[in-house]
Amino acid sequence: MSVPTISLHDFDTRRQEIIEQLMDASTNVGFFTLSNHGISPEDVTSIFQLSAQFFALPDEVKAKTALNGKNAGWEKNTQVRPSTGTADQKESIQLQFARMEGLWPGDEDLKGFRERAERFMHQVRDLSVKVMECFAEGLGLPLNTFTEGTVDPGVGDSQDVLRLLHYHSTEGKSFGPNFWRAGAHADFDVLTMLFQRDGEGGLEVCPGRKVVGDFGMGQTWLPVEARQDRIVCNIGDQLMRWSDDRLKSTYHRVRLPEGAESQGARYSIAFFNQARTDSIIQGPEKKYPPITGGQFIAEAMAKNRMQSAEIARQAAMESSDKVASEVHFVPQHLQAAA
Numbered sequence: 344m345s346v347p348t349i350s351l352h353d354f355d356t357r358r359q360e361i362i363e364q365l366m367d368a369s370t371n372v373g374f375f376t377l378s379n380h381g382i383s384p385e386d387v388t389s390i391f392q393l394s395a396q397f398f399a400l401p402d403e404v405k406a407k408t409a410l411n412g413k414n415a416g417w418e419k420n421t422q423v424r425p426s427t428g429t430a431d432q433k434e435s436i437q438l439q440f441a442r443m444e445g446l447w448p449g450d451e452d453l454k455g456f457r458e459r460a461e462r463f464m465h466q467v468r469d470l471s472v473k474v475m476e477c478f479a480e481g482l483g484l485p486l487n488t489f490t491e492g493t494v495d496p497g498v499g500d501s502q503d504v505l506r507l508l509h510y511h512s513t514e515g516k517s518f519g520p521n522f523w524r525a526g527a528h529a530d531f532d533v534l535t536m537l538f539q540r541d542g543e544g545g546l547e548v549c550p551g552r553k554v555v556g557d558f559g560m561g562q563t564w565l566p567v568e569a570r571q572d573r574i575v576c577n578i579g580d581q582l583m584r585w586s587d588d589r590l591k592s593t594y595h596r597v598r599l600p601e602g603a604e605s606q607g608a609r610y611s612i613a614f615f616n617q618a619r620t621d622s623i624i625q626g627p628e629k630k631y632p633p634i635t636g637g638q639f640i641a642e643a644m645a646k647n648r649m650q651s652a653e654i655a656r657q658a659a660m661e662s663s664d665k666v667a668s669e670v671h672f673v674p675q676h677l678q679a680a681a
């Protein structure tokens with residue numbers, strides 16, 4: 344098994360073939376990469392430049408727009424994954440179409456940040472809509488099911504998130520056995536689109552999850568090649584439920600550099616298409632009861648908290664000293680985005 348690449352060239356004339364490929368990849372692996380997707384190399388380079396400029400600012404400046412409890416803002420080394428109990432070795436800033444009062448880095452610190460970020464968010468969202476329409480058609484649902492379910496019609500209830508990520512250089516550093524750039528997790532959203540830079544690898548995916556929301560993982564981790572000209576896409580838990588578990592939301596992680604690999608920094612950019620707060624998520628076969636986008640996130644966070652508590656309990660049984668230094672609960676505000 345490997346992560347397939349799907350080309351979107353001549354999208355309109357090849358639509359049926361593309362739908363088949365998307366359905367095949369998403370029912371088997373849950374991950375695929377898109378080539379010839381229509382977002383220009385210059386635009387991708389430009390958003391990575393913006394990201395690097397932002398993360399190069401002093402922490403005191405970035406902290407002016409610190410994470411706010413609603414999946415917007417900057418954080419550093421604070422996201423603890425329930426699967427690991429350790430904090431991801433990274434910093435990130437999450438940006439949304441709505442609820443951003445006081446959270447856009449100002450022109451005095453990084454000129455034009457908001458305009459450039461929002462322009463890119465719209466570009467990725469437009470591409471996501473095309474792909475989500477293919478999924479609706481592939482599943483036999485009305486064409487606008489996921490787009491109406493995720494795209495704000497002008498009332499300010501979008502929950503989409505663009506997340507710029509900076510995994511620090513590991514040069515000269517050493518880490519304990521359970522440290523990751525991003526610990527294993529499945530995303531909570533409908534569809535994630537991830538941009539990577541050439542050669543900045545480490546992303547691995549683990550197909551094999553059967554039922555939405557479970558913590559079960561398969562045995563085999565597949566590497567995803569880091570190429571700036573392709574977009575890595577994955578199905579999130581919301582679409583897994585919306586498809587009655589047909590499309591798989593797959594566990595993934597980013598490992599630290601190993602052996603002779605470059606110890607340099609890694610930058611990536613993820614766009615999470617999320618169900619709007621009041622959208623109803625339910626599949627054509629009604630395998631699960633209807634749930635709103637808002638409730639879905641709340642339930643997923645509660646499950647994460649329970650798993651974190653279980654990790655803490657087990658660690659406490661193994662060593663009462665270790666627990667204080669190594670195990671942290673996932674702060675509620677950090678759990679919602681993927």
Ligand SMILES: O=C(O)CCC(=O)C(=O)O
Nearest residue numbers: 508525546597611613681
């Ligand atoms: O940086 C990456 O390659 C993956 C990031 C990720 O999985 C996430 O933020 O949900």
Ligand SMILES: [Fe+2]
Nearest residue numbers: 529530595681
């Ligand atoms: Fe993720």
